[in-house]
Amino acid sequence: MHAWPASEVPALPGQGRDLELHDTATGGRVTLAPGQVARIYVCGITPYDATHLGHAATYNAFDLVQRVWLDTKRQVLYIQNVTDIDDPLLERAAATGVDWAELAERETALFREDMTALRMLPPEHFVGAVEAIPWIVPMVERLRDAGAAYELDGDTYFSVESDPHFGEVSGLDAAAMRLLSAERGGDPERPGKKNPLDPMLWTAARPGEPRWDGASLGPGRPGWHIECVAIALRHLGMGFDVQGGGSDLVFPHHEMGASHAQALTGEFPYARTYAHAGMVGLDGAKMSKSKGNLVFVSQLRKDGVDPAAIRLALLAHHYRADWEYSAAVLDEARERLARWRAAVSRPDGPPAEDLLAEIRAALADDLDSPAALAAVDRWAATQAERGGDDPGAPGLVSRAVDALLGVAL
Template sequence: MHAWPASEVPALPGKGRDLRIHDTATDGLVTLDPGPVARIYVCGITPYDATHMGHAATYNAFDLVQRVWLDTKRQVHYVQNVTDVDDPLLERANRDGHDWTELAERETALFREDMIALRMLPPRHYIGAVEAIPGIVPLVERLRDAGAAYELEGDVYFSVESDPHFGEVSRLDAEAMRLLSAERGGDPERPGKKNPLDPMLWMAAREGEPSWDGGSLGRGRPGWHIECVAIALDHLGMGFDVQGGGSDLAFPHHEMGASHAQALTGEHPFAKAYVHAGMVALDGAKMSKSKGNLVFVSKLRRDGVDPAAIRLALLSHHYRADWEWTDAVLQEAVERVGRWRAAVSRPDGPSADALVEEIRAALADDLDAPSALAAVDRWAALQQAEGGTDEGAPGLVSRAVDALLGVAL
């Protein structure tokens, strides 16, 4: 599976700062110190509807992570998956009378278009669950053979008790985990499981559903969590720098994935930091496909909304905050991009050297994009009120906003 073309990231004078970011597993800020190549895995979409503002906010957050790292003169090895076979996708295809593969391909293509429009930097490896199956099967077999997994009526389950570090990512108690498992794709009430929280690794073939050769596992398809583990281990290895996604992935997805990997390798941790973006609401409820209360990037683009304004609307909220999408949020972003473009269109202006450092400092401090935007606002207001004599300032501001915030002026 291919990703999308990368927009050019302008080079800036000087060097950026190391990123300090909130780690869910420790519930505190950690300073990331990757080697020359920073490694990040961000969980991708299940392509039965793409791309709503909740998706966009999440991928915007991890795009900022990449940009901060690039500004420190590191390379970035970014991996993202596509869950192109799963129950929600199959259910949507059946509901609408579509072939599930065609639905997945169409929505993935639309997602790529949205990512291009929003200037999200692409992953180096963009891997679908289906194409990862040959690498998933041996991992499930290894877990089973090591006693970390067991069979139940043809299905294979992971035993959470096989990982002594289980629970360290989300830091939830057993009852909270059980409730979330039931809400987020688990089956804690299924009889015969060793532990209600045990997640499925391999689902035996069901009539009328797609299945693949699973070797000694029999025909079937992979569970959700092992998909990302197989892809991450293959392309990044253990102990990569950041595991990212929305806050609703901390449990069960990231918790289970970490335990799968740790049981497979005997190493800990799976990722050095677990970073989670907040949820975006609409009309008082979390924006989600199941509720249908969605604002789509593609619909806004068709309505003529500037993608730069969409991105600024996302950046105006801290990535960890839960917030609500409104017409006022978008209108404020439209006005902001207009002010910024007017400011950088002049032949000279106030010196921007300090501004670049302000943006760098804000982003290095747990991706504080709202403070970075406020700094650019102040420069633009000074430009409007007093102007300046630095002929290179408008160009430097334009390049910095592009390189660090992903907004093309």
């Protein structure tokens, strides 16, 4: 599966600072110090109802991680999946009378268009779950053969008790886990499971559903969590730098993925840092497919909204914060974009070296994009009030905003 084209990242003078990031697993701040190649895995879309602003906010957060790393002169190995076979996709296809594969292909293509418009840096490998099945099947067989998985009426489940570190990503107790499991694709009430929290690794073929050769597992399709593990281990290996996604993935998805990998390899940790973006709300509720309260990037673009304004609307909120979208949020972003473009359009301006340092410091501080925007606002206000005599300043500001915030002025 191919990703989307990369926008050019302008070169900046000097070098950025190492990134400090909030780690969900420890609840504290960690300073990321990857090697020359920084490794990150971000969980991708299930391709229906793409791309809403909740998606965009998540990918914007981890696009900033990439940009900070690039500014430290590192290479970035970024991997993202597409869950192009799963229960929600099949349910939507059945409800709309569209072939599931056609639906997945159409929504993935739209997602690529939106990511391109928003200037999100593409992953090095963009991999679908279907594409990963040849890697998934032997992993499930190895887990089963090692006693970390078992069969129940033809389905294969992972035993969470096979990983001594299970629960360390989310820090939740068993009761909270059980509630979230029921809400987020698990089946804790199914009789016969060794532990109610045990997740599905391989679903045996159901009538009318797509199926693939599972070798000794029998025909069927993969579970949700093992998909990401297979892709991440193939392209990143154990102990990669950042596992990212929305905060709704902390449990069960990231908790289960970590345990799958740790039980499979006998190594710890799966990822060194777990980072999660907040949820975007509309009309008082989290923006979600199930509620139908979605604002789509593609529709905003069709309505003539500049993608740079959409990106500024996202950047105006700290990535870990839950926030509410409204027309006022977008209006503020449009006004900011106009001010910034006016400021950099002049032939000279106030010196911008300190501004570059402020943007770098803000982003290194747990991706504090609102602080970065405020710094640019101050420079633009000074430019509007009294200008300056540095002919290189507007160009430096334009390049810095593009390279570090992904906003083309």
